[in-house]
Amino acid sequence: MFSTSFTWNDFLFLLEGAWVTLQLTTWAILLGTVAGLLFGLMRALLPRASLPLAWVLDVFRSVPLLIQFVLFNSLKSIVGLNISAFTVGCIVLGVYAAAYFTEIVRSGVLAVPFTTRRASRSLGLSYLQDLRYIVLPIAMRVAFPGWLNLVLSVMKDTALVMWIGIVELLRASQIVVTRIQEPMLVLCIAGLIYYVMSLVVARLGARLEKRWQEND
Amino acid sequence: MIEIDNVHKSFGDLEVVKGVSLTVNKGEVVSIIGGSGSGKSTLLMCINGLEPIQKGHIRVDGIEVHDRATNLNHLRQKIGIVFQQWNAFPHLTVLENVMLAPRKVLGKSKAEAEALAVQQLTHVGLGDKLKAFPGKLSGGQQQRMAIARALAMSPDYMLFDEATSALDPQLVGEVLDTMRMLAEDGMTMVLVTHEIRFARDVSDRVAFFRNGLVHEIGSPDQVIGNPVHAETAAFLKSVK
Ligand SMILES: Nc1ncnc2c1ncn2[C@@H]1O[C@H](COP(=O)(O)OP(=O)(O)O)[C@@H](O)[C@H]1O
Ligand SMILES: [Mg+2]
Numbered sequence: 311m312f313s314t315s316f317t318w319n320d321f322l323f324l325l326e327g328a329w330v331t332l333q334l335t336t337w338a339i340l341l342g343t344v345a346g347l348l349f350g351l352m353r354a355l356l357p358r359a360s361l362p363l364a365w366v367l368d369v370f371r372s373v374p375l376l377i378q379f380v381l382f383n384s385l386k387s388i389v390g391l392n393i394s395a396f397t398v399g400c401i402v403l404g405v406y407a408a409a410y411f412t413e414i415v416r417s418g419v420l421a422v423p424f425t426t427r428r429a430s431r432s433l434g435l436s437y438l439q440d441l442r443y444i445v446l447p448i449a450m451r452v453a454f455p456g457w458l459n460l461v462l463s464v465m466k467d468t469a470l471v472m473w474i475g476i477v478e479l480l481r482a483s484q485i486v487v488t489r490i491q492e493p494m495l496v497l498c499i500a501g502l503i504y505y506v507m508s509l510v511v512a513r514l515g516a517r518l519e520k521r522w523q524e525n526d
Numbered sequence: 527m528i529e530i531d532n533v534h535k536s537f538g539d540l541e542v543v544k545g546v547s548l549t550v551n552k553g554e555v556v557s558i559i560g561g562s563g564s565g566k567s568t569l570l571m572c573i574n575g576l577e578p579i580q581k582g583h584i585r586v587d588g589i590e591v592h593d594r595a596t597n598l599n600h601l602r603q604k605i606g607i608v609f610q611q612w613n614a615f616p617h618l619t620v621l622e623n624v625m626l627a628p629r630k631v632l633g634k635s636k637a638e639a640e641a642l643a644v645q646q647l648t649h650v651g652l653g654d655k656l657k658a659f660p661g662k663l664s665g666g667q668q669q670r671m672a673i674a675r676a677l678a679m680s681p682d683y684m685l686f687d688e689a690t691s692a693l694d695p696q697l698v699g700e701v702l703d704t705m706r707m708l709a710e711d712g713m714t715m716v717l718v719t720h721e722i723r724f725a726r727d728v729s730d731r732v733a734f735f736r737n738g739l740v741h742e743i744g745s746p747d748q749v750i751g752n753p754v755h756a757e758t759a760a761f762l763k764s765v766k
Contacts, residue, residue, distance in 0.1 A: 428576055429613035429672075433627035433679060434603040443626060447617045522617075 315490040321499070327482025328503045330396075334468040334478060337400040339461050342407025349408060350415020350453075351441075363412075370409040376470050378402050383474045399471035407464050411457065418453035419445060451522050458515040462508050479503060527551055528573060528683065528716070533582035535568055542568050544738035545582070550683075555715045557725035557746070560735030561761060566718040567610075569735075570685050573716070574598075574605040586683070603631060606676030610688040612668040614660030620647065621656040624675045632679065639678075646674040650704050666697030670704055677708075684708060686717040720765055726750045734758045 349367065352360040370378070382402050386393060422445050430444045431437075472481035483500035487493045528550040535543035542565040550556045558566050571577040573584055575591045575598040584591040589601060615623050624643035628634045634642065647653055650670040660668050669689060676684060686705060690698045702724050709715060709728040719725050725732055725746065732749040734742040734757075742749055742758045753759045 434631040
């Protein structure tokens with residue numbers, strides 16, 4: 311018969327970790343989406359003026375996240391910034407997501423044909439009206455799958471915040487493993503929780519995407 | 527009235543319109559024919575300020591199009607333009623495509639804009655496609671939608687840039703019929719076209735463009751039936 315020391319309390323402990331993972335993901339994606347949208351528009355519409363921005367974002371996309379977490383966390387101590395590790399995690403992940411989302415938005419905006427924009431301007435729409443009613447909605451549909459991928463990958467990348475002392479889902483499962491010494495079972499359960507969270511996001515996204523695709 | 531007065535237009539070092547003068551009177555239909563690259567599309571886009579010019583004047587109802595003080599968004603409300611590529615807004619239904627500018631530019635209410643759009647779409651024979659998305663329509667239907675979209679702004683002028691050139695041959699007729707209907711309603715139109723027979727039928731005057739200049743202009747019967755210049759005759763022969 312199968313016997314285990316994994317208790318209901320351990321499971322609740324994992325769920326608490328999962329809750330931290332979800333919160334980190336949500337804040338990071340929120341920050342990344344707002345900043346990425348703004349930066350992406352700047353990159354697409356003012357490519358020259360925003361070139362320095364591109365260089366900075368390149369750094370965030372190229373340096374491994376783990377290094378960014380640790381560096382930012384140390385920097386925080388050095389300059390005496392009084393913020394929690396959780397906030398550090400959100401900011402670093404958020405900036406990282408913003409750096410990726412900027413490129414996604416930029417290519418979405420550039421995917422809107424010049425002739426489509428000219429047609430809307432010819433009807434008397436102003437530059438901003440063209441952006442709002444034509445460019446952004448079309449770009450959004452182009453960028454959405456990339457954004458969804460980003461959400462899923464950020465959700466997994468949150469696991470790296472354990473290195474700055476945050477107990478999220480993966481760290482929580484490690485703690486349980488250390489205590490009950492049943493790594494296979496615990497990691498399977500943790501993996502399943504990740505899977506379910508991703509599945510929900512992916513399903514919601516797919517539904518939205520399908521509604522748009524029916525239009526094309 | 528559209529007054530084009532000694533207009534020069536360059537893209538970088540390349541001068542493509544080299545001093546064109548042409549007046550289009552109220553209610554007149556003027557066709558522009560000519561070889562590819564002769565500057566026809568460029569001139570059309572200068573008329574509603576989609577392209578800047580380097581020299582000369584364009585006045586529409588006395589308003590200087592290329593004056594810095596001119597509000598182009600405002601001016602464009604009375605100049606409709608239909609392009610070779612119909613440029614549907616893919617994320618909006620046929621009805622929404624046509625409603626957008628009346629609502630956002632003219633500030634009409636939703637109900638008003640909808641009534642207007644339905645009327646225009648019915649007029650071009652798309653009354654049964656209101657809720658369809660453009661991607662589901664044929665090229666000819668999309669082009670007719672583009673015409674309705676321009677007409678919904680109640681323009682005083684309509685510009686057509688080879689509106690049928692990108693269409694399959696069997697779809698050309700329906701779009702030409704729509705344009706003919708418009709001409710018969712008294713719309714002031716400038717049409718760039720390769721449909722010589724159509725141009726001869728509907729135009730009051732025909733201008734033959736060559737090398738960024740009006741090479742020959744006159745009545746359709748004269749320019750198409752009995753051209754003065756050898757180049758005009760050669761062009762006409764080449765498109766027949
Ligand atoms: N946006 C542009 N940039 C540079 N050159 C252009 C542009 N648009 C048109 N041209 C050039 O201007 C010339 C005239 O083009 P166009 O007005 O489209 O001719 P047509 O409509 O008579 O075929 C062509 O040589 C074309 O390559
Ligand atoms: Mg052309």
